[in-house]
Amino acid sequence: MSAEVILQANNITKCFGRDASEVRAVDDVSLKIRRGEMVLIMGPSGSGKTTLLSILGALLSPTAGSVIVCGTDISAMKESELAALRAQKVGFVFQAFNLFEALTVKENILFPASLTAQGIKGATARLDALLDKLGLNERQNALPSTLSGGEKQRVAIARAMINQPPIILADEPTGNLDSHKGQEVMMILHDIARDDDCAVLMVTHDPRVEEIADRVLWLEDGSLRDRKSELHSWVLDPVCGMRVDEWTATVYTEFENRKVVFCSTRCLERFNEEPEFYGDRIDPK
Amino acid sequence: MLYWSLKTLLSEPIRLIASAMAVAVSFVLVIFFSAVFEGESNQMVVYLEKMDADVWVMQKGVSNMHMASSMVWDWKADRIAQIKGVKAVSAILYLNGPVNIGGKDWFSYIIGVSPEYSHAGPWSVIQGKSLPDTGEVVIPDVISRLTGVQIGENVILIDRPLRVVGLSRGTFSMASSVVFVSREDLGDLLEAGDQYSYIMVYADPDVTAQYLIERIEDEVDKVNALSNGEFIESDRQLALQMGAEIISMMTILGTIMATLIVAFTAYSVIARKKQELAIARALGFGNGQIYMAVLYQSVAITLLGLLLAMGCAFTLLAWLPSVIPQIILTVGFNQFIPLVVVSLPVAIMASLAAAYTVTRLDPMIVFSGQ
Incomplete structure (x- = not known):
């Protein structure tokens, strides 16, 4: 791939605690992400995915190693410079949406625009385009509390895109959505990488995203590793029927002494409402 | 961030009024002590004032x-x-x-x-x-x-x-x-x-x-002659000295209580919005902007509390003497100045303390959504 490298990590390590209680959350990780690329970071819970994302997003400093964003080494930057970098170069999409409850959809999207030289006025054309693209035109004056999960995540994506950052970092963006809405959000992020020439780096447990990703990085015990194919154990979500990797799924329950996995918490909630009904659909594998 | 600060405050009007009332009640407590003291001090020289003599003559x-x-x-x-x-x-x-x-x-x-x-x-x-x-x-x-x-x-x-x-x-x-x-x-x-x-x-x-x-x-x-102003002032000072210790103690205790309430209110209002402040920080807002946002909020609550306290104090001034005639209240704007001088910095410090915790937050908070 010849596209420009937009995000680069060189041997980054992050340790928490000291001496005997030291934990290496990220251990000597190096990676390169180019414009227009959609890269997934997958791995078991507690493998250091979110810590790695925080370091790449300039929210957390690595204990060792360097991070290069758009050709600039950010390791020695001051907090104020890092804040400016986050505003200009990085868009965040979170699992919990993280919208501002008192602000309308439009205000939420425009919130980071005040940090740019053009300001909020300069971002109105971009706002209109994003509202249109993400199907939020009708909801632009609504408060987050009145939105569905899918709408909230679309607002969060629009907010991440308002300053036209070259990098989008998404942490489990489909984790709180049902399979249909999750699919919709994934496709939006995929389109952003393709059409807006952004680098999209996504932490996810959702194996369905693999099909649309350019690359999948496997993080385990803080280190990037080659993922072995036998680590997949595909089963069907008894609620929505989607394929789920039993090894990496984080949403699961016990039913009749069996582990039942789901694609999302929404499906787990539905299962818990009518376990007997869905019990018959559990994948016998 | 200023817009966010104000809109966040106004989006929960009942909580805002409750916070401002907590501040106001503590202020009214202090103002009440002060008003009773001021009223009594004035009343103790009322005879001298009403006589309106030019000179008072007394024993040497x-x-x-x-x-x-x-x-x-x-x-x-x-x-x-x-x-x-x-x-x-x-x-x-x-x-x-x-x-x-x-x-x-x-x-x-x-x-x-x-x-x-x-x-x-x-x-x-x-x-x-x-x-x-x-x-x-x-x-x-x-x-x-x-x-x-x-x-x-x-x-x-x-x-x-x-x-x-x-x-x-x-x-x-x-x-x-x-x-x-x-x-x-x-x-x-x-x-x-x-x-x-x-x-x-x-x-x-x-x-x-x-x-x-x-x-x-x-x-x-063998006489001492004093102008009306000197005589009244001399008597007022004596009256103030005699009651000052008790009233000062009450006022100091009231001010400490008011200060604690103001600090707690400002801290809790900001602490409730810690998650949103952490998100703002992740989106690129600097620590200075975070501090300013919480300053706007705590100053707004304290000033609103002060306004409510003024309203309550002047209402009490008009109403209380008719119900409890032995209480003589004197409320003046000068009584609010020490409150502002003490409470506003305390509110600002308390909210900055809350904001400081945001700037020190583990960035994972924005990912965990807690």
Whole structure:
């Protein structure tokens, strides 16, 4: 791939605690992400995915190693410079949406625009385009509390895109959505990488995203590793029927002494409402 | 961030008002102590103010009426009246002590009034007559209401029963009310029938108080002459000193409570929005902007609390005396200044402490959504 490298990590390590209680959350990780690329970071819970994302997003400093964003080494930057970098170069999409409850959809999207030289006025054309693209035109004056999960995540994506950052970092963006809405959000992020020439780096447990990703990085015990194919154990979500990797799924329950996995918490909630009904659909594998 | 700050506050109006009310209640507590103190202090010099003399003459070495005793021969009043530049004089015999009304001792300024100096009597009488004759007394209407003692009933001054013949208005004070008796009765009780305590001097037009003071001290032996302003200020200071320790302690305790409430309110309002502040930080807002956002919020809540407190204080001022007549309140804008000076920095520091925790937050908080 010849596209420009937009995000680069060189041997980054992050340790928490000291001496005997030291934990290496990220251990000597190096990676390169180019414009227009959609890269997934997958791995078991507690493998250091979110810590790695925080370091790449300039929210957390690595204990060792360097991070290069758009050709600039950010390791020695001051907090104020890092804040400016986050505003200009990085868009965040979170699992919990993280919208501002008192602000309308439009205000939420425009919130980071005040940090740019053009300001909020300069971002109105971009706002209109994003509202249109993400199907939020009708909801632009609504408060987050009145939105569905899918709408909230679309607002969060629009907010991440308002300053036209070259990098989008998404942490489990489909984790709180049902399979249909999750699919919709994934496709939006995929389109952003393709059409807006952004680098999209996504932490996810959702194996369905693999099909649309350019690359999948496997993080385990803080280190990037080659993922072995036998680590997949595909089963069907008894609620929505989607394929789920039993090894990496984080949403699961016990039913009749069996582990039942789901694609999302929404499906787990539905299962818990009518376990007997869905019990018959559990994948016998 | 300013827009976010204000919109976040206004999006939860009940919570905002509750926070501001918590601040307001604590302020009202302090203002109430201060208003009672101020009201009482003013009331303790009300007699001096109402007499509106240009110069007060008293026994040498005496410079107060409150908690003081003064004796001046009565002929000195006539002598002063003859000094050039004196338009008129008035004189009273005076005792600072208890009067038993309705079975309870009321610490009072007991003014012995002569018929020839009727101006020295009560300035407002709502029932009965204003000048007591021998065996008679005029008491404050508030004491009459509180004790049920009416006109025609007796009160006791030292060991002498006196019949209530008038109820005066504006003469009550929790610390020292003004009670009027005849000079003859008081003179008899004090064995000072040929003396006065204080002589009020009224100047001719274009004659200054200072000129009269010099003339009086030159021409009359063993007296002290003070201008009206000096005398009132001297008495007010003495009254303040006597009540200051208790009231200062109450005010300090009230201020500490108010400060703690303000700090807690500001901290909790900001702490509730910690998650959103952390998100703002992740989106690229710097620590300075985070600090400014919380400053706007805490200043807005404190000032709103102060406004509510002012509203409550002035409402209390109008309403409380009609329900609890013995309470005299004086509320002025100057009483709010120390509150602002103390509470605003405390609110700012408390909110900055909350904001500081945001700047030190583990960035995972924005990912975990907790």
